[in-house]
Amino acid sequence: METQTDLLFRALADPTRRALFERLCREGEQTVGALTATAGVSQPAVSKHLAALKAAGLVADRHEGRQTHYSPRTAALGPLADWTKDMARFWEGRFDALEDLLSRMDQ
């Protein structure tokens, strides 16, 4: 089976797809056309990446006339933050580096 966490990690594994998500986080809502203009890949490729991000809950789409606007949904990063924190916690007390990691996550 394909868990939601699997979807999330796989969605972020591709550099092109991650770059699209980063752009949405930095610049806010964008149309497919605007994203395609600087994505370095074809429009269908961008559409497919956006579909993968949407399946992982990382973006939302809004239709307006013939354009589709995509926006980031940072709430979907929650499980990622949880997982990272859990892994560090499990190892807590046995090893180093935990302090550094947690201090980086606090604020």
Place this chain on the structure above:
Amino acid sequence: METQTDLLFRALADPTRRALFERLCREGEQTVGALTATAGVSQPAVSKHLAALKAAGLVADRHEGRQTHYSPRTAALGPLADWTKDMARFWEGRFDALEDLLSRMDQ
């Protein structure tokens, strides 16, 4: 080019590989044989996954006689925590869900 962040995300994208890393975080240092026993895949497959995790800096190996012991390196999760936090921050002020995410990361 293949950046270190790319390596990290790709290493964690595979469920089998992520499960190996989780086991190391939960149970601590393990030999290849011990990991193979419950991994559900063959020993060469486990060795290859461990090599990928090592390339991403997520594990360290220690040779002792004919056995190789692998241990987690949670410090390698730092860039992942940073990236997650950055994405949430970029979107800060524009959207919701940030409070929830950050509160989950604080401790």
Place this chain on the structure above:
DNA sequence: GAGTTTCATAACTGATGAGTTATGAGTTAG
């Protein structure tokens, strides 16, 4: 030294997926 154990690497197979071009569906403009 011969056999056994432990792990890594080689060589191969099959599935997955990222990319393409072509096309279709829906929307706006003339």
Place this chain on the structure above:
DNA sequence: CTAACTCATAACTCATCAGTTATGAAACTC
């Protein structure tokens, strides 16, 4: 209505990669 535009899907190609079996290298046992 026709034409142009925006995006998604279909169909396909190619590379990558997770898995396998077979083998090799190193270390321990007898």
